[in-house]
Amino acid sequence: MTMNLRPATASDASYLLELEKTCMRGYAEALWGSWRQSDTAETLDLAGHEIVEVAGRSCGCIAVSWHPDHMFVEKLYINPENQGRGIGGYALKAKVDLAAERGLPTKLSVLVTNPADRFYRREGFVLESETAVRRRFIKPLRDADRTR
Numbered sequence: 222m223t224m225n226l227r228p229a230t231a232s233d234a235s236y237l238l239e240l241e242k243t244c245m246r247g248y249a250e251a252l253w254g255s256w257r258q259s260d261t262a263e264t265l266d267l268a269g270h271e272i273v274e275v276a277g278r279s280c281g282c283i284a285v286s287w288h289p290d291h292m293f294v295e296k297l298y299i300n301p302e303n304q305g306r307g308i309g310g311y312a313l314k315a316k317v318d319l320a321a322e323r324g325l326p327t328k329l330s331v332l333v334t335n336p337a338d339r340f341y342r343r344e345g346f347v348l349e350s351e352t353a354v355r356r357r358f359i360k361p362l363r364d365a366d367r368t369r
Contacts, residue, residue, distance in 0.1 A: 222275055224311045229270035229282065234262035237270065237282055244298040251334040252354065269295065273312045275303065283312040291359075292320035294329035297337075313344055317360055327360040 229237060238258060246256040260266075273281035281299035285292050294316065299309045320327045328349070331338045338348075338356050346358035 222306070223277075224273065224275050224308060226271040226273055226283065226312060226315060229267045229272050231267070233270075233272055233279075233282075234265045234267065236272075236279060237265060237267075238262060240282060240298045240300065241296070243301065245332075245335075248332045248334040252332055271312075273299065273308060275308060280308060281312065283316060285316050287325075291326050291328045292316065292323075294327060297329075309340065310344060317344075321362060324362065326362050328358065330355045330357045332356075 238260065242256070242258060249256045269286050270282055270284040272279050273283060280303040282296060283294065283298075284296040285294050287293075294313070297309055297313060299312075317327045327346075329341065329346070331341065333351070333354060333356055338358070341358050344360070346360045348356060349359045350357045
């Protein structure tokens, strides 16, 4: 299975918004009772967004932001029909490895209604803090990463 990441372009905006709705609507409704789309195709800021492709087909996205002391995973959405096949792990590992190369840990947050926290724990993330709405995770650098 050939997987790769490519930068998102303006032509991907509608796909990204539909993917967000597909992946997040149920968790938002369970938490807040309703769903509100975060952006429109015209207002979506594509900085840091990459499309996850398998065999040339779009099947998800990952978006990160860089900070002086960490990289933050803003989004990791995989189409439900493609989940459980290692695709999310591939995309996450690519970004975590890039952060480690820069000597930075990786952080992210998950809605408390989203069972993805199990996935992140399997990927080596540990709970850093929790509120009534979100669980915040960190993947600390390993000692080998600190010497790069």
